[in-house]
Amino acid sequence: MRLTTRGRYAVTAMLDLSFYALRGPISLAEISHRQDISLSYLEQLFAKLRRRGLVRSVRGPGGGYVLGERPEAISVAAIIRAVDEPLRATSCDGASEQGCRQGLTNPDNPSRCITHHLWEQVGEHLNHYLESLNLARLLADARFPALQGE
Secondary structure (H helix, E strand, C coil): CCCCHHHHHHHHHHHHHHHCHHHCCECHHHHHHHHCCCHHHHHHHHHHHHHCCCEEEECCCCCEEEECCCHHHCEHHHHHHHCCCCCCCCCCCCCCCCCCCCCCEECCEEEEECCHHHHHHHHHHHHHHHHHCEHHHHHHCCCCHHHHCC
């Protein structure tokens, strides 16, 4: 299982936006500077987040982005899905006729590898866990000193 930079950066940027939300709209340039994420990459991510309603853009002087919902209503899983990051531990997509094509095949289902069921369950647990985490909970977590240091 691999979470790409797209998903990690989206969660990081949304957490940054949540932390500084009381200041009003936050520019992507500010997030880019604080989190060392390319501005053009953030623009791509925030276009997807905006389409899903997780953020809103505010135009004009002092404009930028604000959360589209309360921090309690935005799960980590929703952020990751918004940027087209799959939340699964299997290497196949489940819809392909080619199946897993990795490792030993399952004698009962030759299109699946022998460990498919295991990784499918791991993916389900991961998805439930990330659904249970929201921005408010992450903000309250003391394990984010980098955000708290400014």
